[in-house]
Amino acid sequence: MKKHNFSAGPCILPQEVFQEASEAILDFNNSGLSIMEISHRSAGFVSVMEEARELALELLGLNNKGYKALFLQGGASMQFLMTAYNLLNKKAAYLNTGTWSSKAIKEAELFGEIIEVASSKDQNFNYIPKTFSIPDDADYFHCTSNNTIFGTQMKSFPNTSKSMVCDMSSDIFSRSLDFSKFDLIYAGAQKNMGPAGTTLVVVKEDILGKVDRKIPSMMDYAVHISKDSMFNTPAVYAVYVSLLTLRWIKKNGGIAAMEKRNDEKAELLYAEIDRNPLFKGFAAREDRSPMNATFNITNDSLKDRFDDAWKAAGVNGLNGHRSVGGYRASMYNALPLESVQVVVDVMKELENKA
Ligand code: PMP
Numbered sequence: 386m387k388k389h390n391f392s393a394g395p396c397i398l399p400q401e402v403f404q405e406a407s408e409a410i411l412d413f414n415n416s417g418l419s420i421m422e423i424s425h426r427s428a429g430f431v432s433v434m435e436e437a438r439e440l441a442l443e444l445l446g447l448n449n450k451g452y453k454a455l456f457l458q459g460g461a462s463m464q465f466l467m468t469a470y471n472l473l474n475k476k477a478a479y480l481n482t483g484t485w486s487s488k489a490i491k492e493a494e495l496f497g498e499i500i501e502v503a504s505s506k507d508q509n510f511n512y513i514p515k516t517f518s519i520p521d522d523a524d525y526f527h528c529t530s531n532n533t534i535f536g537t538q539m540k541s542f543p544n545t546s547k548s549m550v551c552d553m554s555s556d557i558f559s560r561s562l563d564f565s566k567f568d569l570i571y572a573g574a575q576k577n578m579g580p581a582g583t584t585l586v587v588v589k590e591d592i593l594g595k596v597d598r599k600i601p602s603m604m605d606y607a608v609h610i611s612k613d614s615m616f617n618t619p620a621v622y623a624v625y626v627s628l629l630t631l632r633w634i635k636k637n638g639g640i641a642a643m644e645k646r647n648d649e650k651a652e653l654l655y656a657e658i659d660r661n662p663l664f665k666g667f668a669a670r671e672d673r674s675p676m677n678a679t680f681n682i683t684n685d686s687l688k689d690r691f692d693d694a695w696k697a698a699g700v701n702g703l704n705g706h707r708s709v710g711g712y713r714a715s716m717y718n719a720l721p722l723e724s725v726q727v728v729v730d731v732m733k734e735l736e737n738k739a
Pocket of ligand 1: 394459460461462463485529531532533534552553554555573574
């Protein structure tokens with residue numbers, strides 16, 4: 386039986402994507418060859434890469450606006466240093482909203498002075514700082530749109546004349562934003578886009594070429610752009626499955642439709658967290674993430690019973706991250722509303738039997 390998968394990432398993808406992806410392992414486009422055994426320079430794969438790059442920009446509303454999309458390797462973690470390598474001359478401003486922001490700061494510090502404009506560390510990152518100012522001499526501003534571990538999401542972004550760099554790993558393609566506010570967006574594929582192994586980078590070309598240092602080829606966005614994301618062998622299969630997911634997003638109404646479904650799921654679960662006295666939300670209400678809902682059980686003696694009940698209901702991946710404890714329900718694009726209803730029913734039943 387297919388599980389209700391609330392994993393934080395790698396995570397659920399649309400079932401029809403899994404189906405198509407598995408078919409291409411045996412026979413890609415009736416070619417008599419597996420997607421895994423063809424050259425990344427073959428016409429078949431070059432068109433996969435082109436379509437994936439185009440479609441990523443199209444879904445974000447960014448084609449013909451001076452942006453390039455790349456599918457790179459090394460995860461979002463590689464982007465923590467690659468962004469700084471390519472953009473940081475002297476000083477950059479970072480908003481610290483959690484573990485991933487902190488890691489981005491640590492890497493960028495190797496390249497220049499980092500000003501932490503605000504941090505929510507004082508409250509174990511359960512909220513998003515709202516008031517901060519970005520120094521005039523910063524080369525760019527970096528933020529994390531969705532904090533996967535703590536379950537918070539930035540609802541608005543500063544209006545700044547500085548380049549804005551954003552780690553959207555855990556909420557890309559999940560909500561409508563004016564993406565043209567950002568100069569560089571990066572996201573590991575393994576949440577809303579595809580399997581682990583590739584990272585989407587969307588970069589406005591005119592922000593590049595402004596640092597003094599020499600950049601190794603593999604770290605250089607300009608090199609990857611000049612080679613159409615094929616400077617070295619790309620993660621062929623991960624890019625292919627990402628393309629299938631991007632097509633699925635488009636076919637199902639694009640980002641706006643994803644957002645509507647995601648809001649419905651989040652409302653259903655958060656309403657139960659707030660109503661049921663056995664549970665308490667972790668993140669500040671106004672900053673709650675529709676992607677990752679974090680919550681605790683108020684009566685520890687019921688924990689084992691709750692854990693047994695959701696597992697028996699076919700639910701997977703509800704345990705919180707080890708640094709927060711409690712529970713985390715990740716509700717990415719492909720998770721159906723019915724799966725959320727299953728968890729809500731288990732929560733209600735626990736209350737009725739307690
Ligand atoms: N940023 C965010 C917001 C994340 O959720 C993650 C992974 N969960 C990362 C960065 C790190 O991504 P990767 O493992 O692809 O390096």
